[in-house]
Amino acid sequence: MKTFYIYILSTHSRRLYVGMTNNLARRVWEHTRGWSNFTARYRVNRLVYFETRPHPMQAIRREKQIKRLSQAQRVALIEAENPSWIDLAAGWFDAPE
Numbered sequence: 001m002k003t004f005y006i007y008i009l010s011t012h013s014r015r016l017y018v019g020m021t022n023n024l025a026r027r028v029w030e031h032t033r034g035w036s037n038f039t040a041r042y043r044v045n046r047l048v049y050f051e052t053r054p055h056p057m058q059a060i061r062r063e064k065q066i067k068r069l070s071q072a073q074r075v076a077l078i079e080a081e082n083p084s085w086i087d088l089a090a091g092w093f094d095a096p097e
Contacts, residue, residue: 001054002022002054002056003022003052003053003054004020004021004022004052004053004054004055004056004058004059005020005021005022005023005024005027005050005051005052005053005059006018006019006020006050006051006052006053006059006062006063006066007019007020007021007024007027007028007047007049007050008047008048008049008050008066008074008077008078009028009031009039009044009045009046009047009048010044010046010048010078010085011042011043011044011045011046012046014075014085015042015044016044016071016074017031017038017039017042017044018063018066018067018074019063020059020060020062020063022056024047024050025089025092028045028047028089028092029092029093031044031045032045032089032093046085046087046089047087047088047089048078048082048085048086048087048088049077049078049081049082049088050088
């Protein structure tokens with residue numbers, strides 16, 4: 001059974017990007033490498049929130065629901081789980097020592 005991820009990336013100034021994927025690590029890696037026009041242009045590369053769904057249609061619906069939220073509602077969603085806005089993917093792609 002696959003897992004689908006709805007995620008929010010942020011800049012240090014809190015510009016947000018909402019996306020959905022079935023492989024969160026790969027997709028965050030792509031964003032950090034600038035493989036997405038929006039995230040490359042605005043340097044949106046810090047994973048600050050994610051949630052999972054077992055079915056792709058549930059994930060797509062949730063992604064659209066989050067995209068319809070106001071900026072303040074998205075910030076509240078993030079701060080409920082990650083009040084310090086730490087990068088949840090920090091260290092994922094560091095070279096082994």
